[in-house]
Every structure is written in C-alpha cells, then in structure tokens.
Amino acid sequence: MTEDFLHDRLAKVERLRASGVDPYSRGFKPTHSSVAAKELIGDAERTPPVSVAGRLMVKRQQGGLVFADLQDGQGRIQLMASRNILGEEEFGRFADLDLGDIVGVTGPIFRTKRGEITAEVQSFQLLTKSLRPMPEKWHGLKDVEIRYRQRYVDLIANPEVREVFRARTRIITAMRGLFDERGFIDVDTPVLQEIPGGGHARPFMTHHNSLDRDLFLRIALELHLKRLLVGGFERVYEIGRVFRNEGLSPRHNPEFTLLECYQAYADYEDVMQLVEDLVVCAAMGAGRPLQGSYQGESVDLTPPFRRERMADLVLEHTGRHAAGEELNDLFEEHVEPRLRQPTFVLDYPVEISPLARPRDDDPRFVERFELIILGREYANAFTELTDPVDQRARFEAQAALRAAGNVEAHPMDEDFLRAVEYGLPPCGGLGVGIDRLVMLLTDQPSIRDVILFPVMKAET
RNA sequence: GCCGGCGUAGCUCAGCCUGGUUAGAGCAGCGGUCUUUUAAACCGAGGGUCCGGAGUUCGAAUCUCCGCGCCGGCACCA
Structure with missing residues (x-):
C-alpha cells in the first residue's frame, strides 16, 4: 500500500517533469506568513496581492473552485483557486496538487461568503512534491510510537506539539536572559570526559581511536564549572546535554538537558532566591500563570516556597529520628511523594x-x-565544598564505596582536587533538569513530549 | 531487568471475551458529478503477511506459547 502510494506519486513527479514543472523548485519568496497575511485585510474588502508559502493540509473541491488550507510556521490560511481566474490548465494543475505538497501562492486576500479570510490564487508554484500520505485530517496523528519516531509527521499533523517546543525554547531563552542580566557568562565544557563526575549515575562509555583511550559522556556539568570559578570567572552557567546510562520512563530520557550555574560568594540561601526567580522567569517564558495546574493537579509556583529541613520532614511524616543514608531513604519513600x-x-x-x-x-x-514539586525533584543545589583536604577525604570515602561495588559512587578526580587546592572561592551551585521543568510548565505528561527526538528501541 | 496492558488498511477505529461464509467503517488515495466550501457532499471501483513465529482446532484477527515493538508500573535515577 505504502509502496503503491510512492509509486503513484513518483509517476506523478515524472508527469510533472515531462510537462515542464519542476516538482522541487526554488526561488519563491513569501512576503507574508499566513497569520500576517490574514491580518492585512482589516476592514477592507480585498488587499493587494501577497505571497504565502506552506504545506497543503486540506482540500475541498467544488466544481470550478478549490478551497485548500495552507499551513506554515505560524498557522493556516485558506486558499481559493478558481477556474475562471486561473484558466483551465492552471486550475487543473492546482486541483492536481496533493495534500502535503509545499506550494507558494500569490494573490489578494479577501473574505468568502462565510467570512473566512482567504487568499485568492492568482498564481502558484509547486515548491516541493510530497510522496507520502498525510495523517488523517480530523483525528490527526495519535499513535505515540509514530509521533516520537517520526516527529516531523507529528509536528505537521499536531500544531499544539509545535507550541510545546516553542514554549520550551522560550523557557530556556528566558532563563538565559536572567543569567545574562545578573552577569553570569555561559560556557561550554567537555562532553567527552576521562572521569565522569559531578553526580551519581552510570555513564555511557565510548572510545577515542587515535588516542586509543576510553572516554565517558558527561553525567553532569559541575566539576568543570567549578574549575572555572577557580580560574576567576565568578558567575558561570551552562545549559547542556548530559547522558546517563539508565532506564527509560516518562520522567527519564538517557540524554537530557541540565542547567548548572555557580556563583562566587553566594551560599545556598542565595541560590534558593535564585531558584525562585528562575521558576518565575521560566513560567513567564512559558506563558503559564504562577497559579496553574499539572495534569489536573493545581500547583502554585508563587514564591516564596516553603522551606523545611529534611530531618524535620522525616520526623513529621514517620516519627523517626534518622541520619545518613537512612534519613535520605526515609525521606524518599515517605516524604517526597507527599510534597506537592x-x-x-x-x-x-x-x-x-x-x-x-x-x-x-x-x-x-x-x-x-x-526543590520538590509534585513529589519530583526540580533543582538540586548546595553551598559548595571549598576545602581541598575535606574534598579529598570525601572522594576517598566514595572510592571505598566504589571498591565495595557501588558503581554510582563518585569517582576520584585528581585534576579537580588540584584545582580546588589552588583555591575555589566560596560559592553556591545549582542544577536544574530543564526537561522536567518544561514538562511542568507546559503540562506535558511525559518527558518524551518535551524532547523532540526521544530515545527509542530499534524500529522493527 | 521484572510485572501488566496494547499491536487490525497510509491515518483514526470496530470486530477478539462467547473461534465459523470472500475481515469492516470513516478519512486519505484513484475514477466521476458539483463555482463560496469549512471534517464539503454524493456516486463508483480499489487498497490488509489482522506485529512476527509456533501450537491447539475440521476451521484462528479471535484461544495458547515464544519473540519484537509501544504504553504504564516497579527497580535504577534527574
């Protein structure tokens, strides 16, 4: 069936070529987006000709008229082609266009009897012939497997998906703006690392051929950003992809986007303030009111956020005094899910x-x-350890855990220690999982809904 | 990795429990009619390895088992 379809369309492509039409032409310059073209009309009856370009999404033929919806990056505009205006031959060519074709159209904007703002096709140019059938026009594309594997089709068929990803970039842009305003510089640190530190996670391993050395994909940004504070940059941030070799879930993708920032002469109290500002700033970027909801549950992002000591929360929820890893375990099991x-x-x-x-x-x-919202972690921050002797002792304690079989214990990093020995200024640091924040602010249920091309198993 | 649900035409879905003539519908596509439509309508003819494989049975989309993929939960983690 699919091959039949391709076969028919390829035959059409050859017919077009034979009749002198380039099915993959160029040179058409739109003067307006669909939305801008529609705004032009105002109270007028008709505008001077404009040029719009986009993908043909719906076609309704009625004798000597063809109505079609053209979809571009902004939205849609209806087209009307008339046999009387175009003449028999051009009209036939227009009617022969397929859904999915990308076309350029020139003509005035007017209103139809039903009031729909429409571009009258005075001339048109086929720009790109589509060979594959579009998803169903009414129900759209629902199959999540196709949506994730063939995101391009999802983006064509489901305009609201585009809006989620637009919101994602607005969120990131807004956060960058805040950092820029406050004198943070954005930096790029290595993705390929000898020692994957800064977090507890299994790394991906790879190999550099000419160095003949195994390397790891980074699991966090921390250790390199702190080296930069040693070097004298007092406020740095990076929004970058990190990689963790762990299971997949609606909240976990093996590669995800992490924001980390470090500020000299700040402590975690200052960072809490920063997080509150960032959340507000990101919500504004997303266009989400502070008092909103996520998957039906109301969430109020208005600062200041509640502040509680972990030990107090565990005592309150379990009646137990605990310390060390036990405290954290009790917190994660009994308290975290209840912090909405x-x-x-x-x-x-x-x-x-x-x-x-x-x-x-x-x-x-x-x-x-x-920072916990809806039982999930959105930010992790601390006043950084600056004492190199203590830092070495901590690494050694981790190394002992590692020797005992804990593959996620933090590895020893002698170069990082050397940097701290030169002197790391007192500072506060922060990490924020951007994907989860975007999920929250755009009300998306799965991390796959905020990552354009999520990791999938091999297609069969 | 473990547990559960799902997989039927390009797309959206019926049919499966309670096995039985050539497996259905709408949209899309193909051939027609129709000059202001809005999921256009109407007429006609098509299109399926029912995820793959094995088994049970006279007979399997339907029941059983194995495999693959997707979704959800658990584990790991942010």
Missing part, C-alpha cells in the same frame, strides 16, 4: 553529598537543598 506544592528541602546528609559544604553547626549535614 513547591518545597525547598534543606540540609542533606553529608554521606550522599560529596561535593557540598558541611553545616557549621552540625557537620553530619551539608548546606544543600532540593
């Missing part, structure tokens, strides 16, 4: 935070917080 509205959870156990500064009043805990 934005909550800063403070003061994590030192054992699970090898890069964070201990609290002055109780070195069993570090100055670290995570």
Whole structure:
C-alpha cells in the first residue's frame, strides 16, 4: 500500500517533469506568513496581492473552485483557486496538487461568503512534491510510537506539539536572559570526559581511536564549572546535554538537558532566591500563570516556597529520628511523594553529598537543598565544598564505596582536587533538569513530549 | 531487568471475551458529478503477511506459547 502510494506519486513527479514543472523548485519568496497575511485585510474588502508559502493540509473541491488550507510556521490560511481566474490548465494543475505538497501562492486576500479570510490564487508554484500520505485530517496523528519516531509527521499533523517546543525554547531563552542580566557568562565544557563526575549515575562509555583511550559522556556539568570559578570567572552557567546510562520512563530520557550555574560568594540561601526567580522567569517564558495546574493537579509556583529541613520532614511524616543514608531513604519513600506544592528541602546528609559544604553547626549535614514539586525533584543545589583536604577525604570515602561495588559512587578526580587546592572561592551551585521543568510548565505528561527526538528501541 | 496492558488498511477505529461464509467503517488515495466550501457532499471501483513465529482446532484477527515493538508500573535515577 505504502509502496503503491510512492509509486503513484513518483509517476506523478515524472508527469510533472515531462510537462515542464519542476516538482522541487526554488526561488519563491513569501512576503507574508499566513497569520500576517490574514491580518492585512482589516476592514477592507480585498488587499493587494501577497505571497504565502506552506504545506497543503486540506482540500475541498467544488466544481470550478478549490478551497485548500495552507499551513506554515505560524498557522493556516485558506486558499481559493478558481477556474475562471486561473484558466483551465492552471486550475487543473492546482486541483492536481496533493495534500502535503509545499506550494507558494500569490494573490489578494479577501473574505468568502462565510467570512473566512482567504487568499485568492492568482498564481502558484509547486515548491516541493510530497510522496507520502498525510495523517488523517480530523483525528490527526495519535499513535505515540509514530509521533516520537517520526516527529516531523507529528509536528505537521499536531500544531499544539509545535507550541510545546516553542514554549520550551522560550523557557530556556528566558532563563538565559536572567543569567545574562545578573552577569553570569555561559560556557561550554567537555562532553567527552576521562572521569565522569559531578553526580551519581552510570555513564555511557565510548572510545577515542587515535588516542586509543576510553572516554565517558558527561553525567553532569559541575566539576568543570567549578574549575572555572577557580580560574576567576565568578558567575558561570551552562545549559547542556548530559547522558546517563539508565532506564527509560516518562520522567527519564538517557540524554537530557541540565542547567548548572555557580556563583562566587553566594551560599545556598542565595541560590534558593535564585531558584525562585528562575521558576518565575521560566513560567513567564512559558506563558503559564504562577497559579496553574499539572495534569489536573493545581500547583502554585508563587514564591516564596516553603522551606523545611529534611530531618524535620522525616520526623513529621514517620516519627523517626534518622541520619545518613537512612534519613535520605526515609525521606524518599515517605516524604517526597507527599510534597506537592513547591518545597525547598534543606540540609542533606553529608554521606550522599560529596561535593557540598558541611553545616557549621552540625557537620553530619551539608548546606544543600532540593526543590520538590509534585513529589519530583526540580533543582538540586548546595553551598559548595571549598576545602581541598575535606574534598579529598570525601572522594576517598566514595572510592571505598566504589571498591565495595557501588558503581554510582563518585569517582576520584585528581585534576579537580588540584584545582580546588589552588583555591575555589566560596560559592553556591545549582542544577536544574530543564526537561522536567518544561514538562511542568507546559503540562506535558511525559518527558518524551518535551524532547523532540526521544530515545527509542530499534524500529522493527 | 521484572510485572501488566496494547499491536487490525497510509491515518483514526470496530470486530477478539462467547473461534465459523470472500475481515469492516470513516478519512486519505484513484475514477466521476458539483463555482463560496469549512471534517464539503454524493456516486463508483480499489487498497490488509489482522506485529512476527509456533501450537491447539475440521476451521484462528479471535484461544495458547515464544519473540519484537509501544504504553504504564516497579527497580535504577534527574
């Protein structure tokens, strides 16, 4: 069937060529987008001719008239081609266009009897012949497997999907704007690393042929950004792809976009303020009101966010006094799922935070917080550990865990230690999973809905 | 990795539980009619390895098993 379709369309392409029409032509310059063209008419009856270009999505023929919807990057505009205006031959060519073809059209804008703002086709040019059938015009494309594997079809057929990805870039642009305003510089650090540090995760491994050396794809940005603070950049951020060799889920894609930033002379209190500002800024970028909802559950993003110590929350929810990894385990099992509205959870156990500064009043805990919304983590931040001797001891403790078989324990990084030995200024750092934030702000249920080309198994 | 659900025409879906003539519908495509339509309508003729394989049976889209893919949950994690 598919091959029949291709066969018919390819035959059509040859017929077009034989009649002197280039089915993959060029040179047509639209003067207006569909939306701009429609705005032109105002109260007028008719406008001077304009040129629009896009993909033919719907065709309705009625004798000597063809109505069609042209879809471009902005939206849609109806076209009307008339036998009387175009003449028999050109009209026939227009009527012979297929849904999915990309065409350029020139003509005045007018209103039909039913009031639809329409471009009257005075001339047109086939720009790109489509060989494949478009998804169903009324129900659209629903099959999620096709939507994710063939995102291009999804984007054609489901305009609201385009809007999600537009919102995604607006969110990122807005956040960058905030950083730029505050004097942060954006930097690029290595994706290919010898030692994949800065987080707890299994890395992807690869191999450099001419160096004959195994390398890892980064799992976090932290250690290189902190090296830059050692170098004298006082405010840096990076929004970059990181890779974690772990399972897939509606909240996990093996490659995802992480924001990290580091600010000299700040501590985690300052970073909490920054996170609140970033969330507001991102919500504005997305066009989402602060009092909104996610998948039917209301979520109020209005700062200030609630602040609670992890140990207090665990005591409140379980009645237990705990410390170390046990505290964190109890928190994740009993408390985290119940934190629905934005909550800063403070003061994590030192054992699970090898890069964070201990609290002055109780070195069993570090100055670290995570922002939890709807039971999910949206930000992770701490006052950074700047003492190189303590940092080495932390790495050694991790190395012991690693030797005991914990593959996600933090690896020793001698070069990072060397940098810290030169002197890392006191600073606060932050990491935010951008994809999850975009999910929240665009009300999308799966991370695959905010990543253009999510990881899939091999197509069969 | 484990558990559950799903997989029928290009697309959206019926049919499956309770096995039985050539597997259906709408849209799209093809051939017609129709000059202001809005999911256009009407007429006509097409289009399927019913995810793949094996089994049970006189007979399998339908029941069983194995495999693949997708979705969800758990595990891991952000």
